Structures are given as C-alpha cells and as structure tokens.
Amino acid sequence: MTAQQALFLLFGVITLGAALAVVVGRNLFHTALWLLLVFFGVAGIYVLLEAPFFAAAQLFIYMGAIGILIIFGVMLTRRVMRQPLPRANEQWWLAAIMAVALLGVLAWLAWQQPWTAAAAAVPENSISLLGLALVDPEGFALPFEVASVLLVMALIGAVMIVRER
C-alpha cells in the first residue's frame, strides 16, 4: 500500500465516519460540527485528486461559508436547538435498506468495471486552464454567467424571504 492509498483511507474514514455522525446524531449543533469534519475530509480527498483549487474552495466555501451559515441556522431556531433532535421517522429501517441496497449496486458497478488504471498527469497550470475555460465563449462563459445570475437571485430571494414585514 502506497502512502497515497493510506492517506485516501484515512480521509475516507474521516469523511464517512463524520457523515454517519451527521445523519444519526441527536444534537443539532454537534451535527453541524460533524458536517464541518466531513467537509474537511472531502478537502483531503481533493488534495489526493490533485485538484488544489477545489481543496482550497472546499475549505473556504464549504467549511467557511456554508458551515457557518448552517450553524447560524441552527442558532436562529434556538428552541429547536435546546432539545434533542426527534427520533428518525418510523420508516427509517426501510430507508436504511434502500440506502444499503443502492450502495451495494453502485459499489458493485464501480468495482467490476475495468476503469483505465493509469491517468495522464495533471497539467501544471490546471487552475489557470479552469479559469480560462470559465470565461471562454467556446467553453463555459454562458453557463458561468447564468450561474452567477442564479447565485445573485438566490441571495436576493433569501433576503426577501426572511425580511420582517
């Protein structure tokens, strides 16, 4: 086992363990903190995938912005925060069976498929290639602008929804 594989297993265990704690935990605030640990583990996975931009964005956007936003959400619903979370609904065992079955199918598919073993090296300037592709009219300039408009509209809409009347 190479060092990379050992690191993958480490980050994978962190991610999945924290993810399980997110979906079964009874304390909403602790659940939000476990979610931050999931984001951290996924950032480690991105480092192993040689996607440094996404590792950094994961730390800034997910752990920084989205994580803090969710913690704010937890604190704003304070009466809910004080009491333990309600138990999972009556069909939790059915959901668990479905989730395990889906995982079984997906894992079997991923396992038996002969994926290409050796990948080409990531170019040195992969971040600047991404930046150029996002503003290139032949590339993703239009989706990029649409995504920007979507984000602005979502944020304005969020403000409108929570505004005191």
Place this chain on the structure above:
Amino acid sequence: MVPLNWYLILSAALFCIGMYGVVVRRNAIAILMAIELMLNAVNINLLAFWRYHEPVAATGQAFAAFVYVVAAAEVAVGLALIDAVYRRRRTVDPEEINLLRW
C-alpha cells in the same frame, strides 16, 4: 496511485448516507445538511473522473465549480425558508409543516 473505483465507492457511500439522512430526518436543518453530503459526493465523483480520464481538459473541474454555486444557492434559500417557517410556526419538523399538503 489510488484506483479510480476507490473514489467511486467512497462517493457512493457518502451519497447513500446523505440519502438516508434526507429520508429519515425530522428536522429541516438536518435534512439540509444531508443534502450537502450528497452534493459533496457528486463533486468527488466529478473530480475523480476528471482526474482519471480528462485531466488536461477543464470540463470536470468546471462542472464541479457549478455544483459549488448550486450548493451555495441551495443553502441560502433553504435556510431562509426554514427561518421564515420557524418564525411563523415555531417548528422546523417537516411533518408539522403541512400547509401545502393535501
């Protein structure tokens, strides 16, 4: 190097955990967190395929970036809705928020 199917299985596991959370949770914020798990699983998948199949093209990375945008928009609107419902109904239990239910 880590085989590609390790990443795929990790992301499948993360996705299934998130799906379980979305279905069983009885707190809207906890459901939102489980959706975040699923979005992260998708991103792992996109970046893994980018790394192993087309590392020279930026397509995989661009798609992952759009997932980030959608995730940010989803959290902002979702938390705003939850906060608005909480102020009106004093609950975030999706089973009690039944105004639109027939």
